[in-house]
Amino acid sequence: MPNSPNLVLPYIEAAQAQKHVTHNDGLRVLDAAVQLSVLDRDLTSPPASPSDGDRYIPASGATGDWSGKDLNIAAWQDGAWAFLAPREGWLCWVADEDVLVVWDGSQWIDAGNVASLNPASGGLVGVNATADTTNRLSVTAPAALFNAEVDNFNFKGNKSAVGDTVSFQLQQGFTTYGEFGLIGDNDLSFKVSDGTSFFTSFKIGNADGEMAMEQPLGLKAYSKSSLPPVSPAGRLIWVWDDADGAQVAYSDGGGWKRIKDGTAVA
Template identity: 40%
Template sequence: MADTPHLGLPLIAASQNQKHVTHNAALVVLDAVVSLSVVDSGHTAPPGAPNEGDRYKVASGATGPWAGWDLNIALYTSGQWTKLVPRKGWFCFDEATGAMTVWTGAAWTDLGVAAGFLSFGTAGNGSLTRLGILTAADTTTRLAVKSNAVLFSHDDVTPGTGDIHAVVNKAAALKDAGFVFQSDWSTRALFGLLANDDFTVKVTPDGSTFHTAVVIERTSGAVSHVRGSKFSAFLNYGQDYAAGAWRDLQFNNFRHNDQGHAAIASNVLTFTAPTAGVYLFGLSATYEAGSGPSKMQIGLSVNGAAPAADTLGTTGDAAVVSGETQCSATALLKLAAGDTVAPKILFSGANGRVLANENSVWGARIA
């Protein structure tokens, strides 16, 4: 008597007596294997009190009536056990675990794994190996999402505590734990713990040359604007100035000149704004001697213009006293990229001289 090639159903032979027996046997097998569902997959021997129609996926190492039935399907029908040999492509649902498996010809394999997709088992216990939403994930980018928006909210279902924390952890200080922002897949900015444990913000014009913009020191919380222009300069000798016009207040030494945006040429200092922004400047000078000037003023020239009112410091109209009279000024200037700032001095009524090492100018970009 022949069987069908895929489900192994017995065929009725020509002129066969009691055809109903063969027909019913085929129906029993068909009933067992279509939408195959087993009680469990862990038994190696028959359970004590099976119900009619119960099916089990026999575990490896089967004994007793199931000896030699490893990985086959055991069907209990008409008071006895029948072995159903799986064919390649059979699906099987495990009622005990919820696993959905497929027979590959050699083993029962999770349906998702067999197809190269998500494992149903791992989906159930939360241990996915990768997940892609509208795009493919890979072994490096194990979570990949294409979406107009992504929402993370506190748990108000379980319920949770009302808090939400997103944790980014790295293996060691010299590694990176950061967020990368790209334009058309080319990096433009990143922040996080980048190659150390201080919080750092970096930007790049092309995805290859990076500029450190801000560093927050991890132990003190001090904020450093690494790329922000900062300078301070002084003159270490006395200098005479003719009265009656604004003159270049001279300087010959930098205490510091971060980023090199200030320059001294022939003792004339000029600061050039590298970018548009708000800059804070300070300026001071101490009178040393002269022929009795009536007034001493200092100020800042922007783009070669005479110092404006909000950049001036003056002695007033009182007598100018050697070694005691000092002018100082501070100015908050909004500059465009390329604007220049230079310190100036003006004596009225007579020539004057400033004291060595007691004049200074400084500036910094603050916003």
């Protein structure tokens, strides 16, 4: 008697006697396979007192009535075990673990560990969060790790045109207070916000690497008695009690010098 190609459901033959037998056999297969959910996938021997309709995935090394049916679907129907061999792509809910698994052709794996989601269905992926059409990848977690597979690892963000933006936004309460990236041009910009307005602190030109301050530069203030170490050279500070009045000073690696005349802070 021919069967259907996927679920191997028995067809009713023309002029067949006792058609209800074939029909009911097909319904039993559907009852076991449709909306597939099993109670457990770790047992190697059948439970002593199963209830009608109970389903399991016999673990490797199955014994007794499950012998030779490792990783199949075992369904208790009409007082006996019926078995379904899974096909690649079958999904199954494992009730005692609250996990969705998928048959990859040789084993059941967690559906979240499928080797490829390329592309993810609908283009939305949420991890402990709900993704939407704007935030198509949404993650709620204490941390996220991206690890180099071999040697190097690059974060990449690509925009379509020079006037577009690709940036990192740093938020509190979903309000952005810090942003850096290629914002409206191809210079690297660093911005802050009071929650309403944005202020560019500085930019690094993409053509020459030159840094341009967009806001006044505030130097850390020191007294003559509390000057920081002179190394490394090239740093700038504000000395508020120099003998000639408040001064901007620089370190030459050997001492702190007034920037106005190169003499030592005194």
